[in-house]
Amino acid sequence: MTHYDVVINGGGMAGAVLALGLSQLKHSNGLALRIALIEKSRPEHNLHPGFDARSIAIAGHSQYLLQQLGLWPLFAELATPITDIQVSDRGHFGQVNLQATDYNLPALGYVIELNPIGQVLYQQLLQTPAIDLFCPTHIQSWQQAQDAVTITLSDSSEKQGAAGHRQFTTGLLVGADGNHSAISRQLNLPRRQFDYQQSAIIANVQTAQHHQHRAFERFTAQGPVALLPMSQGRSSLVWCVSNARAEQLMALNEDDFLSELQQAFGYRLGRFIRTGTRHCYPLVLDEVPKPWHHRVVLVGNAAHLLHPIAGQGFNLGLRDVAALIEQTRQTLSFARTNAPAPGSSNKPSLNDSACSEQALANIGGYQMLSRYGQARQGDQANLVGITSALALLFSNNDPLLAAGRNMGLNIMAACGALKHTLAWQAMGKR
Structure with missing residues (x-):
């Protein structure tokens, strides 16, 4: 075999x-x-x-x-x-901006x-x-x-x-x-397992303004809206909403869907012009x-x-x-290190711990x-x-939580050490 x-x-x-x-x-x-x-x-x-x-x-x-x-x-x-990441909270002033140039990197x-x-x-x-x-x-x-x-x-x-x-x-x-x-x-x-009671709507979208290699994460009451830069000036949309809201959004025609997306995301890239096929995934x-x-x-x-x-x-x-x-x-x-030399008749004792490790040291x-x-x-x-x-904190419209996370974003924007921590986290550094 x-x-x-x-x-x-x-x-x-x-x-x-x-x-x-x-x-x-x-x-x-x-x-x-x-x-x-x-x-x-x-x-x-x-x-x-x-x-x-x-x-x-x-x-x-x-x-x-x-x-x-x-x-x-x-x-x-x-x-x-x-090259840039902007994190913001809809309806609040809290915002953090990360730039690759701050870390002498070509990209985040x-x-x-x-x-x-x-x-x-x-x-x-x-x-x-x-x-x-x-x-x-x-x-x-x-x-x-x-x-x-x-x-x-x-x-x-x-x-x-x-x-x-x-x-x-x-x-x-x-x-x-x-x-x-x-x-x-x-x-x-x-x-x-944990059901977030949310769904993610995924689509490729075109905006009036070029993204200029900027990524956006915008938090709303129901969940985050993320736009990632793609080729040909397009952006990849990930829009997290409640399951009921996702069903409503998926049923809309293209113009009405873009109108709802515009209201949630704002005009950071101008108007949304078109969207590709929408897909919906439970979270x-x-x-x-x-x-x-x-x-x-x-x-x-x-x-x-x-x-x-x-x-x-x-x-x-x-x-x-x-x-x-x-x-x-x-x-x-x-x-390789513990293999006997070619032609050698020396074999370790069965009681030798090295032999036991050798027996277990296989893929x-x-x-x-x-x-x-x-x-x-x-x-x-x-x-x-x-x-x-993050999913629970930033998918909640409770006034106290909203005020707390907005304050947190402002503090992070003002504090270099906290902002750097967020940047390293985004870059996957441990």
Whole structure:
């Protein structure tokens, strides 16, 4: 039976970046890792849910991580820089402005349109020899054992367009299959969930004035309105409102919708001229506090689905991916360092602790996933707490809360240290 070092279920942003990052690692014999990526939808004609018409914000630190992985050139031509961020509260004077020039940076972050980058990543996966791409197909069943996970694909499985083998084993199965993760469901790990009773309306909009690479986050009584700069002078809209309000807004014609948006956002970019197709998504917190199990780990939205108020969902998932690649690299390095010399007959005693560590120091083993968990739990808990608090605080029209957050924005604008903290948070620095 064919064996892969790592099998990744899900070829969206997190899964594709993970596969491409891992493909650069090598065993002690110089051979690249064997990686399989399983994906049920090709990113063509907006059919792939992970590469639809939405855009994502890539924080400055995330851009650095992509550079370290050697993948930023794939993103760079599709990236629109964010040079300024304005945070304001509708109906109040509180406002904070952040500029990249204050930190001697070319940008605070970047905006990537998901559909074009999906095409680029898909082609790169096809061209990478270390990666076997099974698409379109899905996992029919999988079973954990002490030393491996056995995976069976559906009958319709294809490997890079040709018939592929249906069953294989792996040392590590990664669930990168989104917030409805099939891997997560079978693991049945404890989850923490919270319904914000809100929905996000997503659309690409055109304004009379060019955005000039400015991003806006405007808080309203029902939730934040965010505009992110895109190519061709367009902006990506994320408008969070109550579920009932979202239903009303989605039912409006284009002119009436733009009129309501104008009232909520104001005239910072002049009049709203047109909007593309609108999409509506319910907003919930859904996280697995301990997203790993024996030879299985969850990353990205499969591990934590956040409120979009801080625009940090993909950035948190990318830090998962980078940490998993680093722990894999360390595991390979440990095995290489502790391997017996060629031709040596010296073998450590079975009671030797080094031997025990060596036995566990394999990809997907207990030692590796424990280190990964320790590296990621604090960051995940911190960002979940921040986004949840912001969502509740800035989606409320209580006069005392409104006055408090307005005062907070004014204080932050006047206090350099607090303003810098907000800037570093926006750039994904920890």
